[in-house]
Amino acid sequence: IPEYNIKGFTKDWNDGRALNGLVNALRPDLCQDHKSLDAKKKLANATRGIDTAEKEMGVDKLILPEEMIHKKVDKMAMMTYLAQFRNLKPMDPSYRVRAYGPGLHQGIKDTNSVFFVEKPTDIKTNVKIVVTGPLGSEVKCDEKKAA
Structure with missing residues (x-):
């Protein structure tokens, strides 16, 4: 989170924006607007970052x-809290794969259902598509790549 110029465990975290940036660095689907947070809304920012980290990441x-927002925040308390993030791994980028189309909403027995899967070009791994029928059994799926 270089945009916050973190140099220590006290005042650099006081306005809550850096914490939201850290959450976003590990989970890009969370706190995406961290750069636009108002530095004057310290309590709201810190609350959002701490609550999101707990609920979504298990911190x-x-x-x-x-x-956290106190001007004399306890350095050791901040170090202990932030140390939890070291054990987290960045989220698998596959969350950015998107499936959509009419075939995902309803299907009619013995007819083809069309749907699309989009994978960002920076994701180099293959995507495995599994279609499951209403009774839980796997349904044969023909893959056609877009031109």
Whole structure:
């Protein structure tokens, strides 16, 4: 999160924006607007970052937002809280694969259902498509690549 010029474990985290940036660095689907957060809304920013990290990433709330935004935030408390992020791995980019089309909404027995799968070009791994019928059994799927 170089945009926040973090140099320590105290005042650099006070406005909550860097925490939201850290959450976004590990989970790009979360806190995408961290760069546009108002630095003056410290409590709201810190609350959002701490709550999101807990709910979506399993990071324990070892510090309260009110403590994080305090001008004399406890350095060791911040270090302990932030150390939890070291054990997290960035999210698998496959969450950016998108499936859409009428065939995903309804299907009629013994007829073809059309749907599309889009994969961003920066994702180099193959995507496995599995179609499951209403009774839980796998349904044969013919793949046709777009031109």
